[in-house]
Amino acid sequence: MADDVLRILLVEDNPGDVMSLQRSFRRIAPDAEITVARDAEAAVHELAEAPHGTFGLLLLDINLPRMSGIELLRRLKSESWLSNTPMLLLTTSEAPFDVKTGYASGADGYLVKPFDPQGYDRLVRFLINTWNGDILDDADDYRGIVVAPPAG
Numbered sequence: 001m002a003d004d005v006l007r008i009l010l011v012e013d014n015p016g017d018v019m020s021l022q023r024s025f026r027r028i029a030p031d032a033e034i035t036v037a038r039d040a041e042a043a044v045h046e047l048a049e050a051p052h053g054t055f056g057l058l059l060l061d062i063n064l065p066r067m068s069g070i071e072l073l074r075r076l077k078s079e080s081w082l083s084n085t086p087m088l089l090l091t092t093s094e095a096p097f098d099v100k101t102g103y104a105s106g107a108d109g110y111l112v113k114p115f116d117p118q119g120y121d122r123l124v125r126f127l128i129n130t131w132n133g134d135i136l137d138d139a140d141d142y143r144g145i146v147v148a149p150p151a152g
Contacts, residue, residue, distance in 0.1 A: 006032040006131055009055045011043040011072065012090070013064055017113060021059075024120040029128045040067035044075070052081045057131065059111075062091040062098060070105050077106035094147060103149040110147040119145070 006029065012018050018036055025032045035055070037043035047055070058076065062069040069089060076082050088109040089102045102110050114120050123145050 006057060006128070007055050008032060008034045008057045008059060009037060009043060009046060010034050010059045011037045011040065011064065011069065012059070012061045013038050014061070017061070020117065020120045021124070024117070024124040028121060028124045032128070039065050040069070040072040040075075043072060047076070047082070055085060057127070058085060058087040059090045060087060062089055062093060062102070070101055073102070073105050073107060096150065099147050100150050110149075112145055112147060114145060 010018065010021060012021075022034055025034055035046060037046050043058075043060075060069040060073055064072065069091070073087055073089065076085075076087060086108045087106065088111055089107045090111045090113060091098065092113050093099075094112055099110050111123060111126075114123055126145060
């Protein structure tokens with residue numbers, strides 16, 4: 001495993017979303033490694049079992065069984081060894097309350113799940129481009145996927 005490989009912990013309970021993301025990553029960033037946790041408890045277990053620093057990015061669904069992605073985010077951000085790991089919320093909700101709560105809870109980004117394969121490809125391209133520090137040529141390409149923090 002190369003040190004520059006993007007290792008992602010995807011916390012997602014919807015098999016269709018998992019499959020769509022994995023498919024897009026295979027097409028666009030085949031070297032990226034994705035570990036899937038189906039709920040918050042599985043995510044906590046996965047993080048506890050892996051050596052610190054294993055995952056360079058956490059993608060958290062908001063609507064998870066038993067513990068929400070927001071609660072999981074708060075818990076993970078309170079861990080000093082994880083506090084600098086980028087954690088992005090990935091959800092179908094664009095509700096202002098959810099966006100505000102997500103950012104207030106420590107989310108490093110808020111992404112809206114697309115509804116088609118091209119949308120998942122756009123999402124993965126955004127993640128890879130920003131991970132690599134590339135300048136986004138056309139931010140309009142990601143409109144509808146990336147939700148900015150509320151002003152004020």
